[in-house]
Amino acid sequence: MVAEPLRWRTPFGRFVQQRTVRRLARDLSQLGVPMTSHTVYDWISGRHAPRPACAAAIVQVSGGKLTFSDIYRHRTEMQTLSTMPSERREGTAGARK
Numbered sequence: 400m401v402a403e404p405l406r407w408r409t410p411f412g413r414f415v416q417q418r419t420v421r422r423l424a425r426d427l428s429q430l431g432v433p434m435t436s437h438t439v440y441d442w443i444s445g446r447h448a449p450r451p452a453c454a455a456a457i458v459q460v461s462g463g464k465l466t467f468s469d470i471y472r473h474r475t476e477m478q479t480l481s482t483m484p485s486e487r488r489e490g491t492a493g494a495r496k
Contacts, residue, residue: 405480406443411473414465415443423460432456445477 407416415423420439427434432453441447449457454470 406445406473406477409473409476410469411465412443414461414469415439418460423457426460427453427456430456430459442474443477445474445481448474 406412420436424434424436424439442449448471454467457470458465458467
């Protein structure tokens with residue numbers, strides 16, 4: 400059995416996985432926030448985080464299921480996990496503090 404990638408275990412990651420990257424990019428563009436799938440993948444990987452105006456649009460698209468904290472915590476967790484030894488990474492993403 401293949402383990403689910405850590406990027407999909409945070410609240411933001413689960414939301415994007417359920418909605419799909421392409422649909423989120425389209426929904427944001429329809430709200431007047433031009434977006435590409437590539438940019439959304441950059442957020443999911445933790446390379447970048449959305450700008451505040453874009454994060455507000457994501458909260459709106461989520462219907463309030465996501466908070467700013469959920470969105471920005473995702474990047475922090477992905478960066479933290481990328482510096483951990485692989486044996487310590489299992490099961491750590493998405494843990495609420």
